[in-house]
Amino acid sequence: MARWQPDARGRLAAAALELFAERGFDQTTVTDIAARAGLDKRTFYRLFGDKREALFSGSELLEQTLVAAVAASEAAPFDTVVAAYRRVAEEIFTDRLETVRLRQSIIDSSPELKERELRKMGSLAAAVAVALRARGVDEVTATLATESGATVFRVAFARWLGSGGGSSLAELVAEVAAELRAVTAGA
Amino acid sequence: MARWQPDARGRLAAAALELFAERGFDQTTVTDIAARAGLDKRTFYRLFGDKREALFSGSELLEQTLVAAVAASEAAPFDTVVAAYRRVAEEIFTDRLETVRLRQSIIDSSPELKERELRKMGSLAAAVAVALRARGVDEVTATLATESGATVFRVAFARWLGSGGGSSLAELVAEVAAELRAVTAGA
DNA sequence: ACGGTCATGTCGCATAGTGACATCACTGCT
DNA sequence: AGCAGTGATGTCACTATGCGACATGACCGT
Numbered sequence: 392m393a394r395w396q397p398d399a400r401g402r403l404a405a406a407a408l409e410l411f412a413e414r415g416f417d418q419t420t421v422t423d424i425a426a427r428a429g430l431d432k433r434t435f436y437r438l439f440g441d442k443r444e445a446l447f448s449g450s451e452l453l454e455q456t457l458v459a460a461v462a463a464s465e466a467a468p469f470d471t472v473v474a475a476y477r478r479v480a481e482e483i484f485t486d487r488l489e490t491v492r493l494r495q496s497i498i499d500s501s502p503e504l505k506e507r508e509l510r511k512m513g514s515l516a517a518a519v520a521v522a523l524r525a526r527g528v529d530e531v532t533a534t535l536a537t538e539s540g541a542t543v544f545r546v547a548f549a550r551w552l553g554s555g556g557g558s559s560l561a562e563l564v565a566e567v568a569a570e571l572r573a574v575t576a577g578a
Numbered sequence: 579m580a581r582w583q584p585d586a587r588g589r590l591a592a593a594a595l596e597l598f599a600e601r602g603f604d605q606t607t608v609t610d611i612a613a614r615a616g617l618d619k620r621t622f623y624r625l626f627g628d629k630r631e632a633l634f635s636g637s638e639l640l641e642q643t644l645v646a647a648v649a650a651s652e653a654a655p656f657d658t659v660v661a662a663y664r665r666v667a668e669e670i671f672t673d674r675l676e677t678v679r680l681r682q683s684i685i686d687s688s689p690e691l692k693e694r695e696l697r698k699m700g701s702l703a704a705a706v707a708v709a710l711r712a713r714g715v716d717e718v719t720a721t722l723a724t725e726s727g728a729t730v731f732r733v734a735f736a737r738w739l740g741s742g743g744g745s746s747l748a749e750l751v752a753e754v755a756a757e758l759r760a761v762t763a764g765a
Numbered sequence: 766a767c768g769g770t771c772a773t774g775t776c777g778c779a780t781a782g783t784g785a786c787a788t789c790a791c792t793g794c795t
Numbered sequence: 796a797g798c799a800g801t802g803a804t805g806t807c808a809c810t811a812t813g814c815g816a817c818a819t820g821a822c823c824g825t
Contacts, residue, residue, distance in 0.1 A: 395803055420780065431805050436782065467764050509696040531733060535761045538729040546721055574722045575762045577654050582772055607811065618774050623813060
């Protein structure tokens, strides 16, 4: 049997990204992905829950970063969440516009992948809400601050991808947060 | 060949709901659903995109109601969206607590179904945003008002299902909207 | 009665995803 | 060295999803 593969998970994720970009998500089989990584289909399924997961292997880091930032903050709930997303923007998305754009174009081309993306953002939000409650924030406030913060990030993210990249994602997050305040205040 | 089945879609949706409740989503095959409705597996796939869709056949009505309410309103964007969800709460969810609770318990028991629910809420939100923009609201404001309104509805919905049903969903929507204003204002 | 739709059934197929078992590299112990 | 155990991987077989292609039979208008 082939020796244990160094970083099998990473190699599979990379192979999946390449193939999805080359032929599209639906036109790529799990066997294809495994073959490109020099592994078996069964091994893929031991490292990833399903085919879609191969595109979301970075979300653990995202969640860790986000939760840590929330736990470290002492600001008001909504400000905390927005600041945490800004932190993520700086630490994870800086200088990655093109990489992120490619990945996002793949996701946007497949309804299945969009579904999974929504699920990931939802579980991110749930983790943030838990971190907020650990700070003594009541549940409803935690949920509302969390979801509003996620909305701000989504809008800022879309704007970042859309425009050439003149401003940083972190700046855009701050801007959009201000706009949300205006909208809910009754603009 | 059997005569054309009256309301085949509705019968399949009902059969699916029953079976999901009896044995769970994963333990129910599409062939089972079709058999209970007296139809063939292939017919199911002609009427529903996939197995999950059978649980979401009501979402077209939801979207229509929501969009109509948005189009008819002239209030500020966020108020418009909240009012539209209140309208939906009154017209579609009144006196359906137990039915809705059953359906939701099925959805909550399967990650796949939760994913699909998120997608449905997302497409609902997209439709609302389009309706808002048709009223001349700029895109970012429309998105933020739309997403914030959806958040309010989700939280109110969860609270409605959680508590015995003393207050109506419409009332809860109004309450949560007020709380969201407080949270984004900096509670 | 005849031809044309159209919903449905039948058949076959590629693929997703999983359980069970075999295999081999590496580790530590004797 | 040798040997048992562990853990990652491969192999095989299987169920279920979802879809293309074609057949069939009920209904409709003329």
